[in-house]
Amino acid sequence: MFDLTGRKALVTGATGGLGGAIARTLHAQGASVAISGTRAEALEALAAEFGERVVIAPCNLSDKDSVEALVPTAEEKLGGLDILVNNAGITRDNLFIRLKDEDWDSVLAVNLTAAFRLSRAAVKSMMRRRYGRIVAIGSVVGTMGNPGQGNYAAAKAGLIGMSKALAAEVASRNITVNVVAPGFIESPMTQALNDKQREGILSDVPMGRLGEGADVAAAVAFLASTEAGYVTGQTLHVNGGMAMI
Amino acid sequence: MSDVAERVKKIVVEHLGVEADKVVDGANFIEDLGADSLDTVELVMAFEEEFGVEIPDDAAETIVTVGDAVKFLSSKSA
Numbered sequence: 001m002f003d004l005t006g007r008k009a010l011v012t013g014a015t016g017g018l019g020g021a022i023a024r025t026l027h028a029q030g031a032s033v034a035i036s037g038t039r040a041e042a043l044e045a046l047a048a049e050f051g052e053r054v055v056i057a058p059c060n061l062s063d064k065d066s067v068e069a070l071v072p073t074a075e076e077k078l079g080g081l082d083i084l085v086n087n088a089g090i091t092r093d094n095l096f097i098r099l100k101d102e103d104w105d106s107v108l109a110v111n112l113t114a115a116f117r118l119s120r121a122a123v124k125s126m127m128r129r130r131y132g133r134i135v136a137i138g139s140v141v142g143t144m145g146n147p148g149q150g151n152y153a154a155a156k157a158g159l160i161g162m163s164k165a166l167a168a169e170v171a172s173r174n175i176t177v178n179v180v181a182p183g184f185i186e187s188p189m190t191q192a193l194n195d196k197q198r199e200g201i202l203s204d205v206p207m208g209r210l211g212e213g214a215d216v217a218a219a220v221a222f223l224a225s226t227e228a229g230y231v232t233g234q235t236l237h238v239n240g241g242m243a244m245i
Numbered sequence: 246m247s248d249v250a251e252r253v254k255k256i257v258v259e260h261l262g263v264e265a266d267k268v269v270d271g272a273n274f275i276e277d278l279g280a281d282s283l284d285t286v287e288l289v290m291a292f293e294e295e296f297g298v299e300i301p302d303d304a305a306e307t308i309v310t311v312g313d314a315v316k317f318l319s320s321k322s323a
Contacts, residue, residue, distance in 0.1 A: 127287060169283060 002225040004015070005030030008078040009224065010071065012061065012118065013088030015042035017187045018137065019194040021194055023212025023219050027053060031083065032203030034074040034205025047176050054108060061114040061224060071121035080129070083224045084122040085114035086159070096150045104151045111155035119177070131183055132175035133224045136163055140183045140239050144192040148239055156181070167233035174197075176232035180219045249296075251317045256291045257311060260284065270312030287311075292318060 009026045013019035014035035027033045032053040037043050043056045050117030055077040059070045075081045089111045092103035093160045094108055119134055126132025129139065141149055160179050169178035184190060186220060190210055193201070202208060222228055272281050274280040274288065289305045290296075291313060298321045300308070300314045307316050 124290070128290070129282075172281075172283070 001227060002221055003030055003220070004083070004225065007031040007082040007085035007096060007224070008034070008074075008080050009085065010036060010057070010074040010078075010081055010118075010122070011032040011085045011087055012036045012070075012114070014046060015039050016088070018182070018213050018216055019085075019087040020046060021052075021217040022087055022137075022220050025214065025217035026083065026085075026224060028219070029151070029221050031224075032078050034078055034081075037068060037072070051213070063108045064117070067114050068121065069115045070116055074127060081125060082243055083133045084118060084130075084135070085220060085224070086118060086134070088114065089137065089139075089155075091149065091152050093148045093152065095148055095223065097223070099150055105216075107151040108158075109133040110157050111152065112158045115159060119162075120168060121232060123175060124167065126175045127170065127173045130174045132162070133228070134171070134175065134177040135164070135220050135223045136177075136179045137220075138181040138235060140181055140237065140243050142181060143235070143237075143245055144243050148223060161237075164233045169231055174229070176223070176229065178223045178228075178232060179218060179235040181235050181239070182211060182216045183236045183242045185213060185235070186214060187213075205240040205242045209240065209242055247315070249319045252295055252316060253292065253311065253314050256295060257288065257314075259267065260288055260291055268311055270310065270315065272311045273309055274311070275309070275315065288314070 004026060009031045010034060011019055011023045014023045015037035021135060023033050023035050027050050034041055034055045034057045035046055035056045036059045038060055040058055047056050057070060057074050060066045074189045090107060092107050094103060115136055122134065136159040138159050139156040141153045142160055147155050163177045163179050216238050219236050257268045258265050261278050261280055261284060272278055274275050289300050293300055296318050304317060308317055
């Protein structure tokens with residue numbers, strides 16, 4: 001089950017904690033993976049870890065031309081593209097009343113507009129081959145909101161609406177489009193929390209622990225698999241039960 | 246029948262799975278040949294590939310019948 005042997009996948013933000021976990025899981029399931037990110041050294045380290053079935057595709061997602069070039073580059077290097085994981089994301093948190101236009105714009109550009117452009121490019125060849133899996137990494141915040149993250153929540157909610165619209169358009173071509181929405185995941189950001197903050201968060205999580213990157217990656221691997229072919233336009237929440245929606 | 250018309254009709258038959266005798270110049274992709282809007286986009290992509298030309302969006306919108314496609318592609322590949 002969920003074997004990805006022979007599949008070709010592109011993962012954006014692969015140098016981040018979550019993106020790295022997703023790339024590792026897809027690779028472990030047998031896929032050839034194009035890893036994308038802005039930090040060349042980190043990409044090379046990850047590629048060295050994989051050894052084979054990996055290509056590097058650096059990209060600055062806030063740059064339009066760089067985004068437009070990414071899918072064609074990945075397709076060329078991999079010899080096609082079956083799976084697109086729009087994982088890359090940034091935060092520019094601030095109280096709404098203090099949220100600057102540029103912080104709104106940059107978060108929307110990277111977290112939503114880049115996902116739109118990459119999906120638009122990927123779906124073109126997926127339509128030809130009558131097969132495709134597009135997965136966007138959303139957030140529980142896109143559904144629940146979060147103080148200080150008006151821009152981030154808007155972008156993550158936007159991914160859900162966008163994915164549903166695209167899912168409806170391309171379902172007849174055997175292409176599925178879904179969102180995986182993580183809750184609180186172990187990361188440099190959550191590791192910086194003090195014990196009291198951590199306790200506060202955990203009291204909201206029935207599972208009693210923060211999520212691991214691998215928890216999210218497993219959900220992505222499922223949606224990226226052939227077996228998930230009848231699941232489309234959905235948001236799969238991976239949050240230890242903190243929000244049951 | 247010109248070479249262009251033949252190639253266009255072959256693509257339409259293959260893509261839409263319709264019988265060749267229905268693919269006449271006056272046949273409207275959507276109304277007569279059962280295409281949906283995504284099919285028409287795919288047809289344009291297939292024409293681009295077959296003829297090695299780029300069909301801009303505003304031109305693609307004017308291609309609604311088999312004859313429209315033949316006319317446009319004949320002018321491009323002449």
